[in-house]
Amino acid sequence: MAVFSRHDSSAHTLVLHNTVGHFHRCHAYLPVHDFLQVDAAVAAAKEAFPDWSARSPQQRAQILNKLADLIEAHLEEFAQAESRDQGKTVTFARTVDIPRSAYNFRFFASSVLHHTTDCSQMDHMGCLNYTIRSPVGVAGLISPWNLPLYLLTWKIAPAIATGNTVVAKPSEMTSVTAWMMCKLMQQAGVPPGVVNIVFGTGPRAGDALVGHPDIPLVSFTGSTATAQRITERSAPYCKKLSLELGGKNPAIIFADADLDQCIETTVRSSFSNQGEICLCTSRIYVERSIYSEFLERFVAATRKWKTGVPSDPSNNNGALISKEHLEKVRSFVALAKSEGGLVHCGEGVEQLDLPEQNSSGYFMPATVISGISDSSRVMQEEIFGPVTCVSPFDTEDEAVAKGNGVRYGLAATVWSRDVGKIHRVAKRLQAGLVWTNCWLVRDLNLPFGGMKNSGVGREGGKDSYHFFTEVKSITIKH
Numbered sequence: 473m474a475v476f477s478r479h480d481s482s483a484h485t486l487v488l489h490n491t492v493g494h495f496h497r498c499h500a501y502l503p504v505h506d507f508l509q510v511d512a513a514v515a516a517a518k519e520a521f522p523d524w525s526a527r528s529p530q531q532r533a534q535i536l537n538k539l540a541d542l543i544e545a546h547l548e549e550f551a552q553a554e555s556r557d558q559g560k561t562v563t564f565a566r567t568v569d570i571p572r573s574a575y576n577f578r579f580f581a582s583s584v585l586h587h588t589t590d591c592s593q594m595d596h597m598g599c600l601n602y603t604i605r606s607p608v609g610v611a612g613l614i615s616p617w618n619l620p621l622y623l624l625t626w627k628i629a630p631a632i633a634t635g636n637t638v639v640a641k642p643s644e645m646t647s648v649t650a651w652m653m654c655k656l657m658q659q660a661g662v663p664p665g666v667v668n669i670v671f672g673t674g675p676r677a678g679d680a681l682v683g684h685p686d687i688p689l690v691s692f693t694g695s696t697a698t699a700q701r702i703t704e705r706s707a708p709y710c711k712k713l714s715l716e717l718g719g720k721n722p723a724i725i726f727a728d729a730d731l732d733q734c735i736e737t738t739v740r741s742s743f744s745n746q747g748e749i750c751l752c753t754s755r756i757y758v759e760r761s762i763y764s765e766f767l768e769r770f771v772a773a774t775r776k777w778k779t780g781v782p783s784d785p786s787n788n789n790g791a792l793i794s795k796e797h798l799e800k801v802r803s804f805v806a807l808a809k810s811e812g813g814l815v816h817c818g819e820g821v822e823q824l825d826l827p828e829q830n831s832s833g834y835f836m837p838a839t840v841i842s843g844i845s846d847s848s849r850v851m852q853e854e855i856f857g858p859v860t861c862v863s864p865f866d867t868e869d870e871a872v873a874k875g876n877g878v879r880y881g882l883a884a885t886v887w888s889r890d891v892g893k894i895h896r897v898a899k900r901l902q903a904g905l906v907w908t909n910c911w912l913v914r915d916l917n918l919p920f921g922g923m924k925n926s927g928v929g930r931e932g933g934k935d936s937y938h939f940f941t942e943v944k945s946i947t948i949k950h
């Protein structure tokens with residue numbers, strides 16, 4: 473089987489979502505796959521595995537680089553499609569999602585050429601001890617809707633670079649760019665069966681993939697609730713799992729921070745991509761001596777973060793993913809108000825100035841709330857929208873305790889000019905990623921992933937290499 477991209481007209485779903493209110497031009501149909509198609513895709517991947525895994529890393533890297541070239545050559549088409557499907561601005565898709573998708577292939581094409589394995593120098597009975605790594609087999613890959621092509625390629629690239637074949641499922645909410653990439657795979661020379669993309673919902677296509685006995689490893693990015701189901705479903709097969717999940721990420725801002733830089737970055741970290749990034753800041757703790765000044769300046773800066781038509785380059789944010797999601801995000805603002813929270817800007821405070829044709833789109837302005845207790849659901853649960861809460865602290869210990877006081881542990885930012893304080897706080901924070909005096913600066917060599925309910929395992933350069941390969945210890949007695 474070739475790249476699994478046939479249009480199955482007997483079962484199709486609307487996948488190009490109407491997030492922005494343009495009813496007349498935002499529809500596309502893709503297949504809804506279930507167990508039968510997933511089974512066929514797994515069979516194709518199994519058949520392709522012996523040849524693909526036997527190729528040299530250099531041969532595989534060449535194909536990955538070609539794919540990166542092709543994505544870059546079609547960057548504008550991909551950016552337009554990603555924006556229309558997801559609701560994000562074209563600018564964001566053009567400068568973040570699509571370049572990074574191409575770079576994922578380029579990075580792992582290079583990375584796979586530079587790993588070394590171990591050789592033990594211990595002289596046990598004159599033996600030579602060393603390790604080798606081999607691809608695992610058919611990898612099951614499942615990705616979410618917030619960064620559609622970016623996160624799908626973050627999984628496909630290391631999986632195939634290391635010699636696995638894959639069956640991948642993008643989110644049913646945002647499948648269009650995955651569909652577009654199928655065609656490029658053939659042009660890039662990806663052999664038939666190496667990358668199989670199945671489309672459809674979690675309970676159908678996703679569940680069939682996770683429960684398939686011939687898929688020994690699953691890399692999943694999505695919500696903690698779905699990860700719990702995937703863990704249960706795969707347990708009888710003892711599958712290798714990598715789980716990249718939700719977050720409730722704190723920013724800890726000390727009085728000696730560079731406030732200009734901090735405010736500009738914290739607006740971005742709170743609201744980029746409509747706040748629909750797992751790494752977005754949603755709890756901002758500020759040292760009490762600068763709390764009032766910070767809040768005033770932060771709200772003023774947030775008011776300048778513009779929400780509107782995704783194709784307008786002057787807008788920072790576009791539309792949220794769906795009506796249901798918009799309602800969920802709004803319900804958290806209502807909950808905050810009912811608990812005595814103060815909404816400084818955004819939802820309920822400002823009216824968006826939208827053109828008539830976009831008036832039914834799922835837009836929501838960047839919203840800042842204060843006065844919420846740390847135990848509130850607003851401070852504990854992942855909202856995943858353009859909402860952030862600000863709260864004061866008095867001591868370093870208190871800031872760390874507040875930062876750690878949720879079930880998640882994905883990312884945090886720390887703002888201070890005192891390197892000793894930064895080091896102490898970063899070390900004590902329960903988060904897989906800590907950015908100090910910056911946000912979302914990514915070196916793909918570094919481990920990416922979360923603690924606690926934010927995930928299991930890490931991905932990135934060496935970590936992806938380890939996840940997508942099995943290690944074997946060999947001892948030679950001579």
Ligand code: NAD
Nearest residue numbers: 615616617642643673674678679694695698716717718750
């Ligand atoms: P989701 O869990 O609802 O869906 C993610 C994917 O899982 C989709 O492809 C979906 O179809 C599939 N799925 C759903 N049910 C399934 C099942 N029973 N079996 C197999 N697959 C199933 O998540 P979402 O709403 O698409 O994405 C938002 C979530 O993703 C947020 O919680 C966000 O924090 C998280 N996320 C995490 C990271 C990270 O790297 N840690 C990155 C991006 C998003």
